[in-house]
Amino acid sequence: MKAIIQFLIMIALWLLLTWSLQPADVIAGIVISILTVALMGNIFLDKAARLFNPIRLFWGILYIPYLLWYILIANFDVAYRVLNPAMPIRPGIVKIKTCLETEMGKTFLANSITLTPGTLTVDIIGQDLYIHWINVKYDNDIEAQSYEIAGKFERILRRIFE
Amino acid sequence: MSETIGYIMITVGVLFDVLGCVGLVRLPDVYNRLQAATKCVTLGTCLILFGVAVMGFGSGQNAMAVKSLICAAFVLITSPTGAHALARGSHKAGVPLWQGSVIDQYQEYEETKS
Numbered sequence: 412m413k414a415i416i417q418f419l420i421m422i423a424l425w426l427l428l429t430w431s432l433q434p435a436d437v438i439a440g441i442v443i444s445i446l447t448v449a450l451m452g453n454i455f456l457d458k459a460a461r462l463f464n465p466i467r468l469f470w471g472i473l474y475i476p477y478l479l480w481y482i483l484i485a486n487f488d489v490a491y492r493v494l495n496p497a498m499p500i501r502p503g504i505v506k507i508k509t510c511l512e513t514e515m516g517k518t519f520l521a522n523s524i525t526l527t528p529g530t531l532t533v534d535i536i537g538q539d540l541y542i543h544w545i546n547v548k549y550d551n552d553i554e555a556q557s558y559e560i561a562g563k564f565e566r567i568l569r570r571i572f573e
Numbered sequence: 574m575s576e577t578i579g580y581i582m583i584t585v586g587v588l589f590d591v592l593g594c595v596g597l598v599r600l601p602d603v604y605n606r607l608q609a610a611t612k613c614v615t616l617g618t619c620l621i622l623f624g625v626a627v628m629g630f631g632s633g634q635n636a637m638a639v640k641s642l643i644c645a646a647f648v649l650i651t652s653p654t655g656a657h658a659l660a661r662g663s664h665k666a667g668v669p670l671w672q673g674s675v676i677d678q679y680q681e682y683e684e685t686k687s
Contacts, residue, residue: 427643430636485612486589493596493609502605502671504664504679525653526615531608532653533660533679541679543604543660 417448417455470570481527488528503547504533507540507557510565516572523564530560575631579624586620589613602671603663611656619645
């Protein structure tokens, strides 16, 4: 089941990239997709099938504009810090805790954190994320840090992946 | 019409890329530079690719447009992952934080582990 989903994603990607339905292209795509699934199958996420649940899909689609909005804010934030002659930065690496359990959820949370204002994921260890923060606001207050950095994404990611 | 929108998006994208480069020069250490590089360059590159997609759909070159959209999706996924790998690798290799940094809880974790 897992391999079939993987194969379908691979072949869809191949068809979109080559944008042709000639037999030679399609056959090459099928061969390459099978090879990819056979070689790389074990690193694919475990419970892929449940991501096709309509409620999860709905939240997943809603997440894209939500993330794009925060990326836009992040860019103006960086622009402000870079172009300001005084360069108002107060960097440091802080620890936050996440309530997400699945590997996929944590991966998406880490990537979203990297793309949003002033934060960059350095490492994930169990339930702890180590974040490089360009403007540290709290002194060692893990609750407040977690809420400030991850809260806005966890709300939605929990509904997609958990 | 679609060509104009495409050109505007490409121009804005290049502007964000330039901002990312300015950040790369001005900010003090590896981690701060990675911040500027990932955020601005991700949005800049995505905007350039979206601009190409708009121009492609407008002029009937659907193959080009679909390819650039797929590339944008891959950039969105891989760019933060690459930044994470670079930051983690630098920290493990012992690259120090800028002297103005206020806190380093990852260092504390590494010390308690060893």
